[in-house]
Structures are given as structure tokens and as C-alpha cells.
Amino acid sequence: QVQLVESGGGLVQAGGSLRLSCAASGRTFSSYAMGWFRQAPGKEREFVAAIRWSGGSTYYADFVKDRFTISRDNAKVTVYLQMNSLKPEDTAVYYCAVTGSTWLQLVAKYNYWGQGTQVTVSS
Numbered sequence: 001q002v003q004l005v006e007s008g009g010g011l012v013q014a015g016g017s018l019r020l021s022c023a024a025s026g027r028t029f030s031s032y033a034m035g036w037f038r039q040a041p042g043k044e045r046e047f048v049a050a051i052r053w054s055g056g057s058t059y060y061a062d063f064v065k066d067r068f069t070i071s072r073d074n075a076k077v078t079v080y081l082q083m084n085s086l087k088p089e090d091t092a093v094y095y096c097a098v099t100g101s102t103w104l105q106l107v108a109k110y111n112y113w114g115q116g117t118q119v120t121v122s123s
Helices: none
Strands: 002-007 009-014 018-026 033-039 046-052 056-058 068-073 080-083 092-099 110-113 117-122
Touching: 002 092, 002 110, 009 033, 018 033, 018 092, 033 080, 046 080, 056 068, 068 110, 080 092
Parallel strands: 009 117
Antiparallel strands: 002 018, 018 080, 033 046, 033 092, 046 056, 068 080, 092 110, 092 117
């Protein structure tokens, strides 16, 4: 079992920044990577970014490249998502999740999920 706890969401004006955190505990050594996803009302959950625990390779959805940065602190078993230049269309519930798969962009390949944190960007 892996437990994930997100924090850092909130309300921000367009152009602002937020940093999300996801603290993992439990059997994290069995995971390959951690990802961030988001889900807006009435829309499907979508991939945002992912990072491998070993080596730290990062992957991003096209719509967040050059605005969002994913990073990790292995000692704290925590992953961060720094979000800059936020837009109203970034408004969603953001989830972190862990996977043992190399298919990092697929929701179905993630085994454990956090409870989500709301990000609201006002125009």
C-alpha cells in the first residue's frame, strides 16, 4: 500500500504561481514514477507531468511545458509541482499518483492516488 497526501492548492489570479506537494508513504520503493494529473468539472482526468524516482527524468503534457516544473525530494519521498504563469483553464482538482509502469501518461497505469487538491485560477 502507498499513501499519498497532496497540499498546496488554492485560489490565485491569472499569471500567478502555486506549488503543489505530494508526500508519499508506505511501499513507495515498489513504484517507478510519480505523476500529477488534473480533472476539471465535466472533463476526464488528464496527465500533467511525471517524474521517475530513479534518475529523475521528467515528462510533461504539451499544455504545461515551460510553465510547470515537476521535481522530487527522495529523502522526503515528496514530489512537487511548481506551477507558474497560471491560466484560468488550469483550474481543476490536481491529483498525484504512483505507478510501477513506464506508461507514464496513462491514468489506468497508476495504482495509488491522493485525495486531490483544488487549484482555482481567476481571470
